[in-house]
Amino acid sequence: xxxxxxxxxxxxxxxxxxxxxxxxxxxxxxxxxxxxxxxxxxxxxxxxxxxxxxxxxxxxxxxxxxxxxxxxxxxxxxxxxxxxxxxxxxxxxxxxxxxxxxxxxxxxxxxxxxxxxxxxxxxxxxxxxxxxxxxxxxxxxxxxxxxxxxxxxxxxxxxxxxxxxxxxxxxxxxxxxxxxxxxxxxxxxxxxxxxxxxxxxxxxxxxxxxxxxxxxxxxxxxxxxxxxxxxxxxxxxxxxxxxxxxxxxxxxxxxxxxxxxxxxxxxxxxxxxxxxxxxxxxxxxxxxxxxxxxxxxxxxxxxxxxxxxxxxxxxxxxxxxx
Amino acid sequence: xxxxxxxxxxxxxxxxxxxxxxxxxxxxxxxxxxxxxxxxxxxxxxxxxxxxxxxxxxxxxxxxxxxxxxxxxxxxxxxxxxxxxxxxxxxxxxxxxxxxxxxxxxxxxxxxxxxxxxxxxxxxxxxxxxxxxxxxxxxxxxxxxxxxxxxxxxxxxxxxxxxxxxxxxxxxxxxxxxxxxxxxxxxxxxxxxxxxxxxxxxxxxxxxxxxxxxxxxxxxxxxxxxxxxxxxxxxxxxxxxxxxxxxxxxxxxxxxxxxxxxxxxxxxxxxxxxxxxxxxxxxxxxxxxxxxx
Numbered sequence: 001x002x003x004x005x006x007x008x009x010x011x012x013x014x015x016x017x018x019x020x021x022x023x024x025x026x027x028x029x030x031x032x033x034x035x036x037x038x039x040x041x042x043x044x045x046x047x048x049x050x051x052x053x054x055x056x057x058x059x060x061x062x063x064x065x066x067x068x069x070x071x072x073x074x075x076x077x078x079x080x081x082x083x084x085x086x087x088x089x090x091x092x093x094x095x096x097x098x099x100x101x102x103x104x105x106x107x108x109x110x111x112x113x114x115x116x117x118x119x120x121x122x123x124x125x126x127x128x129x130x131x132x133x134x135x136x137x138x139x140x141x142x143x144x145x146x147x148x149x150x151x152x153x154x155x156x157x158x159x160x161x162x163x164x165x166x167x168x169x170x171x172x173x174x175x176x177x178x179x180x181x182x183x184x185x186x187x188x189x190x191x192x193x194x195x196x197x198x199x200x201x202x203x204x205x206x207x208x209x210x211x212x213x214x215x216x217x218x219x220x221x222x223x224x225x226x227x228x229x230x231x232x233x234x235x236x237x238x239x240x241x242x243x244x245x246x247x248x249x250x251x252x253x254x255x256x257x258x259x260x261x262x263x264x265x266x267x268x269x270x271x272x273x274x275x276x277x278x279x280x281x282x283x284x285x286x287x288x289x290x291x292x293x294x295x296x297x298x299x300x301x302x303x304x305x306x307x308x309x310x311x312x313x314x315x316x317x318x319x320x321x322x
Numbered sequence: 323x324x325x326x327x328x329x330x331x332x333x334x335x336x337x338x339x340x341x342x343x344x345x346x347x348x349x350x351x352x353x354x355x356x357x358x359x360x361x362x363x364x365x366x367x368x369x370x371x372x373x374x375x376x377x378x379x380x381x382x383x384x385x386x387x388x389x390x391x392x393x394x395x396x397x398x399x400x401x402x403x404x405x406x407x408x409x410x411x412x413x414x415x416x417x418x419x420x421x422x423x424x425x426x427x428x429x430x431x432x433x434x435x436x437x438x439x440x441x442x443x444x445x446x447x448x449x450x451x452x453x454x455x456x457x458x459x460x461x462x463x464x465x466x467x468x469x470x471x472x473x474x475x476x477x478x479x480x481x482x483x484x485x486x487x488x489x490x491x492x493x494x495x496x497x498x499x500x501x502x503x504x505x506x507x508x509x510x511x512x513x514x515x516x517x518x519x520x521x522x523x524x525x526x527x528x529x530x531x532x533x534x535x536x537x538x539x540x541x542x543x544x545x546x547x548x549x550x551x552x553x554x555x556x557x558x559x560x561x562x563x564x565x566x567x568x569x570x571x572x573x574x575x576x577x578x579x580x581x582x583x584x585x586x587x588x589x590x591x592x593x594x595x596x597x598x599x600x601x602x603x604x605x606x607x608x609x610x611x612x613x614x615x
Contacts, residue, residue: 048419054418054419054422056422101598101602105601105602105603105605107601107602107605109418110361110418111556111601111605113418113422114552114556114597114601115598115601115602117549117552118553118594118597118598118601119598121549121590121594122591122594122595122598125587125590125591125594128587129587241545241549242545245426248419248423249423252419252420252423253423256419285438286437286438286441286442287433287434287435287436287437287438287541288434288438290430290433290434290437291430291431291434291435291438293430294427294428294429294430294431294434295427295431297423297426297427297430298409298424298427298428298431301420301423301424301427302409302412302424305416305420
C-alpha cells in the first residue's frame, strides 16, 4: 500500500470516528446504511469477487444468523456476543452444505446461483412454519429507549454506528490480509481459471469451501447486527431473494474483487437511494424511486461494467488495484 | 369413487391445464438461454406486462384476452427484438454477473413502471364464460382454463414447427449448437439472437395474456414468476422445449395438489426440493442434453 493511500485511509477513519458528533440523526442513519452495505458487500465479495462463485442466496446466512442470535436472546436471554458465535456456526454449517453440494457436483455460474437461491427459499419456508422463530408472524425484540447496553446490543443509533463501523473496518482489513495470503492467491487463480488452478496443484475444492465458509460467517454477523438494529425479523424478508440481491449490488457496482469496490458501491447506491426517495416523495408516484434506481443501475453497468472503483482509482493515480 | 380420490383427480387435471400455461412461460426463458446463454432475470416482469396488456385490452376495448393475444405477442416480439439489439447484445460475451445486473435493472424498471401506471391493486378480467365448465366423466373443468391450456399447447406446437421446419428456426438452432460454426457458414448470428429474444418475449407475453384469464395481476407477482420459470426450466432442462412443458406440468400439478391439501407452502417445498435434487443429480434437467461446451 502506498503512503498516499494509507494517509487517505487514516483521514477517512478519523472522519468516520468523529461522524456521530458531526452529523445529525438523519445523516448518521444514512451512514449506518452505507457501512452495513459495505460490510455485507465485502462479505459477499469474498465468495464472488475473490473466488468467483456467484451466490444469489446470501440472505440464507444473514437470515439464519439473525434468527439464531435474536431467538437465543428472545427465548433464553443469551446476549448477542455469545449468540453471534452460535449464529456463525449455523451459517458456516449451512454454507458448507450448499458449497459442498454445489462444488462437489461441479455446478458453476448460473446453476450454482440457482442452487443458492433454492436453499434460501427452502429455509424461508421452514422458518415460515417454525413456531420457535415466530413463524410467518415474525420475531420481535423489545425496544428499550434511553438504554445503552453494549453487552446486549440494546441502545440508540450511535451504539449501532460504532459496532457496524468496527465490523466494516475490520472486514476491510481482513480482506486485505486475505488477498495477500496464499489462500487469496489461490482464490484468484480459481476465479480466473479453475481447471488450470487444479492442474498446477491448487486444492480447488478446499479453497472454494474456505471462501463460502468465511463469507457465510461474516454475512451471519451482518445478520445479527441487522436483527438487533431493526428489532424485528420476518422469514418473508430475511430470506427473500430481494435481500440476497441487495447484498450483491454494492460490490458489483463498486468493482467486483476489489477492496474499495464494496465501499464505493455502498456510498453511491445508498446516496442515490436516499436522493431518489426524496425525489419520489416529492413527485408522489408509486414506484418512481425504484425506476430512477433501475436507470442508475442500468447506466453504471452499461458504461462502467467493471465497476466504479477501478475507474476512480485510476483517476486518483492509485496504480495497483486495491 | 372415493371423494378424496375424485378431488385429487380434479386437482391434478386443473394443475395439468395451468401447467401448460406455465410451460409456455418457461419456454420463453428456455429458448433465450438455450440459444444465447443469457438468463433473462426479467422474465416474470415481462409476464406481468403481458397480463396487464391483456387486462387493459379487455377493460378499455372489451377484447377478451384470447383475441388480444396475437397482438400482445407481436408487440412483445418487437420489444424483445429491440431490447436484445439495444441492451443485451453488447453483454452476450460479458461475465454472468454483469448480465445478471443488466437484466435485474431491466426487471426493476418494468416492475415499477407497472406499479406507477397501474397501481398496486390486483386487477382481474371478468369474462362472461368464467363460471362455465366442461364435464368429462366425473371431472368438472373450467372452460377458461381448458381454453388457456389449449392455446398454450397450440403455441408450443407452432414453435416446435418453427424450430424444426423453417429456415430461420433451423438457423437459430445451428447458432445455438455451434456459435463459431454458424458464423463461418455466414449466418447473421446477431440478427438470429435478436429474433430469438423476440420469440422468447412473445412466448412469455402470450403466456401472460392466458394467465390473466386464470389469476388476477399485481406488480408484486413478477419475482415469483421469475423464480417459477427458473425452477421449471432447470427441472425440465434448460434449452429443451419438451422439458419446459414437462416442468410446467409438474409445477402446475404440485401447486394444485398443495392447494387441495390446504398448505400453499407445500408447493414451494416441492418445487424447490425438486430443483435442488435435479441440480445435483441431473443438472442438465430431466429432458436436457449434456452441455457441449
